[in-house]
Amino acid sequence: MRKIIAILLCSLFINLSIPVGVFADDNCKDCVSVEHMQLPKKLAKKTPTNIVNSSAVETEILPYNTLQVSFAEAFNSKYAKVGDEIVFILNECLRTEEGTEVLPASTKFVAEICNIERPKAFNRSGKIYLDFKYLELPDGTQKFIKAKVFSKKDFLSRGKLNGWGKGLGTTLGGMAIGTGAGCGIGVAAGAVIIGGFAIGMPVGFAVGAAAGLLTPGLYYKAKAGDKIDIQLLDNVVIEK
DSSP states (O other): OHHHHHHHHHHHHHHHHHHHHHHHHHHHHHOOEEEEBOOOHHHHHHOSBOEEEEOSSEEEEOTTBEEEEEESSOEEGGGOOTTOEEEEEOSSOEEBTTSOEEEOTTOEEEEEEEEEEOOBTTTBOOEEEEEEEEEEOTTSOEEEEEEEEOSSSSSBOOHHHHHHHHHTTTTTSHHHHHHHHHHHHHHHTTOOHHHHHHHHHHHHHHHHHHHHHHSOOOOOEEOTTOEEEEEESSOEEEEO
16 A cells, blocks of 8 residues: 555656746746856956846846957047947957856947047147947847947047157157257256256256147057957847
């Protein structure tokens, strides 16, 4: 009798286990795990979020995630115009810290120049505003995206330090010219040679800096492979 009861119970559990397994598989397709984008340390500290939702069928990159992409070709804003497209590329596969592939290497990000500010006097460097349109996977699949340059001002520019460098000779040789002029001023003022150097050098720096301020700033230039950070403004869903 006990053997019969045991056999009946085993049969019951076996029969019950089939639909349970089926339901578990069905539910798993809809399960979403919260993962975290793997980023360079400096970018990871600045990004507002690095959350990625991953399921068995798709990966969703949430808004305000930041990515690091590279110029596919050399760029010089001196020859650019509004409406031109710039292509950026992922040099390496983008993964989550948990190991899920988010975007494969060689994924392209295509942006359009929506505004250009040319360099202006008083060391004001040019500015390039970009509107990211879509990304293209290596297999040719395109996904429309909304994204911007991730910086304090949301544009590409050489910045003030680069412009000051121009005045001090790192760009146009202003320091060498300015320093020479400064030494000449020092000697003309009746200083001894050593004194002339001591006085002339600071004056030369001042002359170089002043020249940098009175001339236009710099155009934005980049080499192929130079990196920039971009921020997504909407979610991006990538099917697996």
